[in-house]
Amino acid sequence: MHFWKKKMRVIRNLIQQSCSQRNYSSLPGTSFKFYHSKGNVFALCRIRNIGIMAHIDAGKTTTTERMLYYSGYIRTLGDVDDGDTVTDFMVQERERGITIQSAAVTFDWKDYRINLVDTPGHVDFTVEVERCLRVLDGAVAVFDASAGVEAQTLTVWRQADKHQIPRICFLNKMDKNGASFTYAVESIKQKLKTKPLLLQLPIGEAKNFRGLVDVVTKERIVWKSTSGLDDGKIFEQKPLLEADDPSLFQEVQDARNTLIEQVADLDDEFAELVLGEYSENFDLLPADKLQSAIRRVTLAQKAVPVLCGSALKNKGVQPLLDAITAYLPAPNERSYEFLKWYNDDLCALAFKVLHDKCRGPLVFIRIYSGSVKPQSAVYNINRSCTERMSRLLLPFADQQIEIPSLMAGNIALTVGLKQSATGDTIVSSKASAVAAACRAGRDAGGERRRTSEVESLLLAGVEIPEPVFFCTIEPPSMAKQQDLDNALNCLQREDPSLKVKLDPDTGQMIWPCCLYEESCVF
Template structure:
């Protein structure tokens, strides 16, 4: 895309490790995208902001925060593998934000490529009407290795689109030829146009009028009417355009760019959180933060209202209105920055000089009407809980809880500070990375979304940030839940402070893995004081972060504060109330027969039939898998196994599967929830974690 738009002179290659967007050393070494990168370029007189997101499930938060600010998306589907598990995950993320999508079926030059099967899966598995805009005309052997599809049928314009494959593999010369009835490919074009118009008729009423206006002749419907119908269906999320290509051969890229302009929405076509008005007070959303060694924190923002100008004052409404100054504004081209005077309404840019802003924060003009009469924070609270939000709040970004963790330790006392600073930087960049300190063991724990996620963190700490540290074994992050009701009366006394309260806990249904209910009795006079209520809530919330079995977060539990005894403002301070609430919750939870909940993964495995027995035997053995389905993928002569497996049993599965299938197996995995752990397994986990049997 960048090459054809005139942004780069040569086309980068993932295998060579010289792509523009994947610029981190770990990305180039592994040939994958780890963190989303943004770039701006023009096409057909439009300015496009392109964000390249990772495909691996461990980096799903990168996809989430990019989708939060995008107007449209291009989903890539493998022509051989079809719709995969992670395709479904990302598709659901985009659907949750109502983002119109275009589908690009890639790798059409590979053996076993079947775009018709992919189209069927798009409709059956993704649940949307596929509007197929192209059809392959022929496959020939050219100067390139393997099969190169050099010409396509455009079902919208009834043209043959031909790519001239030159020795430099650019595929940049594209010619279009109008087909006539005398052409051998006319029947293919007619069939493709008929299918497209009939598919449109199911999701767009106006195309039916155009169809009847030409006496029901699919081929006579004007191309402009077809194009307009595709756009309406796409913007309404009733259908999605489907295009074909072979990205490794640089085939199909220009029509995809045309489809982005023709069918995906402009900012004014999308329902924005606030009206897109350049004359209104500034409203911007911070969707990503990175740290540059020279520039410091770089905050990626989308401006929804007003225009953000350099050196403007901003109030961070999410963090109590703390004021910051946008010292400089830049436009990012992957890892290259170009300074700009302003970020216009509807556009994406980067702000330098914001030291307190984090992912998901709302930035407002200090004179925004929603801030009138609001008490603004003069500085951030350094305690665990930041100031309460003020003014207009844009919808934040949901960050899933981590499911894997490991210990990290500085190699020497002088390495402790660099390690802490490096971890703080990575946390700032990656909100799905959690860092905590275990007071019982004295260890620093880092928690993430998966094996690859934590492996990348380790690589960046040791390689990019040059930290001297050692890492412990990878472990799974469980949850703790009450299994029965319990209540305690607790008094906290630490001279000169004192507080007392009664706290009860009870289990919640298992239909929501992270469900927590905190209730404060409505007939407690002391709770009419906002300071008292806030202190108790803070204490309860703090206690829920660490259960009494192994210190994992509490889930599926209801907490009720039944009574509070106040000994006067001099004795019952907010600090005393917080400590009392936390201690009372810990005692009540310990008496509620707490149990461990273990994360469960939905696993999709593909392997040759001759290895199926070994794979199933491994799953049904110590991995404690529940096999959901067995199927055939006849196109690639593989067996497909779908199972739910405890996540702890999937640690190291990539290596195990390679061994079981002689390197021919592959799998994808997605954490889908938490399940109750068998008692025998729970006792084993507790023994392994504590180093002894607590009984």
């Protein structure tokens, strides 16, 4: 017991030193003791696994940075131009001011745990978005309010459609010259072929943007500069009265009536409520009834809620966080057919692999059922091998914290899985895989199949595009050949689309590259 307490003190000191160097708060949560046991604190219904996706320069990383700040995860605001944001931690990202690889962070907002992945917006790194969306339950699509839907927006939207992911739209940069709320909404409607639900209206646009009105609750939210350092934490929220601004009041009234009609057209339960009790006066409809209906419509992907703000000017991010918890799904609200085959045994997907010089392979996993603990053996169905998971970590961009266990619905980082690669399915044991295969076989019509054939049905890997061009690669000298081979082996584990082979005729090493692949960037 004395040894364990001493070890905890050492870990606590190291964490505090790391937090101080990175301008973090002590850590998300109120204390190390509380955080150390957080893997078991949050029920499934209070977990949100979300991604931030958009065209390049729409403001994804800045929006993420503000979320971390308002949640208490960091104590100072970073800036993309200054190269000091949490999720853009690579040297190349900070030099260029763009996101190159996805970064996962875990933080708490009010009574919810949010596992967030900030994804790249550049077309060259689309595969990063693909493998992240594969394991997420919801997404926030960020738009430049002056540009609306852009080329890469269409790409990531189609990827989200493929994985049937509910979304929220955030019209960012409302303070920018040329910003137009009306234009951006119309762009979403026409180009994305979806039904936008306006949950907010801006108060002013471009340089006059100062706040927003919540259409659901009819509350006015205004950010007022209180000092030279306006971090957006202080804002005024109060009911919108007709005496305050008659034209704005009428605009919000019309927008709310339109919203109620839209939702009623999409949700039968809500339509019965509106036509029965509130047909004479929509103003009497409680906000919570409307919010519940919007949530059902969003989860059914019949429409997308639209919010607005300016992350750079620290306006609109807190309501966005509230919308994430209110309208995007919890892990248990997503339908996964394969879960019934495991009967609460461990089932996880390795969706990303990184290599650390000291710790070796770091494997990101999404836990769909069961739980994981460090120093436990797991079975990789793809590789038909058993491995030992030596450590279990929660990711915070380039920082991690060790935890004793983690339940279903979460995203974790593991150490010790030396054979697992991107797209591999991880279960508790080979016996668990065989039992799941038998159940899947019975569900398929009672046909007897070989276990290997059924196991192939259980794999839910990451869809990777085929290579579109090839190049030869060679070391500067034969003395470096082994180092090159080791590096290429690591890259192939990280990226399934990279399959290096030796040409038997020429003896050259052939490197196939995808059009959208980060490994091709030097």
